[in-house]
Amino acid sequence: MDMLYAAPHFHYCVIDGRIVGLDLRAARYFFVRGASADALLQLEAGDAGSHVPESEALKDLLKLGYVTLEPSGGRPLRRCRAEPATSRVEWPRLRSRGLDTLLLCWRLAITRLRIATGSLSHVLRPIEKRASHMEICDIRTLRERLGRFMASRPSIPLPRSCLLDSAVLYLFLGDASVDLVFGVTVTPFAAHCWLERDGHLLNDELDYVRRFTPIMRFRP
Incomplete structure (x- = not known):
């Protein structure tokens, strides 16, 4: 099973079962769809370290450079977990x-x-x-x-x-x-x-x- 990392310019969150992505280099927000969205939702549904999707399921994001197999410069592939301000x-x-x-x-x-x-x-x-x-x-x-x-x-x-x-x-x-x-x-x-x-x-x-x-x- 491949280890997957988010590229430094890619961030995402989950809203009502939908994946919203942010590309810092293009200053663009977008919906992640299809197999890539399903794979990220499965990843977020599991505990840390479990339900890691196969790289094939994220081939669209890999092709676009949002997800990488190399840890250099990247970070673990997880959604933003910022807690709301109190x-x-x-x-x-x-x-x-x-x-x-x-x-x-x-x-x-x-x-x-x-x-x-x-x-x-x-x-x-x-x-x-x-x-x-x-x-x-x-x-x-x-x-x-x-x-x-x-x-x-x-x-x-x-x-x-x-x-x-x-x-x-x-x-x-x-x-x-x-x-x-x-x-x-x-x-x-x-x-x-x-x-x-x-x-x-x-x-x-x-x-x-x-x-x-x-x-x-x-x-x-």
């Missing part, structure tokens, strides 16, 4: 600072350009590079930085979007324990992303985020 971090109401506003304006513009011209992998690359220099912040520092971001963001005339604002906020917080979570819903289909730290939501409303099933939890 609470939201509240931030202090602060006055905007000029330097914060200038920094955010620059980062928002650069990140917006990356979103418009590249893949999700391209958008996440600055986060991956910065992560090695980040430390775990105490909660007081995290709240203060979150408050500074929220104070300065309204003065920048760029439309808000979940990916743009979450990616820039991640860099602004500089906290190695923060996760960028991507989620989807299928009725109707929609995708969303947000930031969490240890199960606590940072930049959204709990009731809204809970509509989405996590498909990827990104922490470099």
Whole structure:
């Protein structure tokens, strides 16, 4: 029996018996269908290490490069198991600072350009590079930085979007324990992303985020 691994750019989740895939390189969500979907559902129905499907059952995903037989750079072939956030971090109401506003304006513009011209992998690359220099912040520092971001963001005339604002906020917080979570819903289909730290939501409303099933939890 072959060992199967998910390629670094492939993630998936299960919603009502359907497999939803995410291709980071193509910035594309899609439904996995046919024998590949059946094989992944059987995998998720079993305990870890059991019900491992034969590679032939996943030949479509193997051909597309989403599943691999080589462990190098990949991870075990399993759905995203992110637990839903349990609470939201509240931030202090602060006055905007000029330097914060200038920094955010620059980062928002650069990140917006990356979103418009590249893949999700391209958008996440600055986060991956910065992560090695980040430390775990105490909660007081995290709240203060979150408050500074929220104070300065309204003065920048760029439309808000979940990916743009979450990616820039991640860099602004500089906290190695923060996760960028991507989620989807299928009725109707929609995708969303947000930031969490240890199960606590940072930049959204709990009731809204809970509509989405996590498909990827990104922490470099």
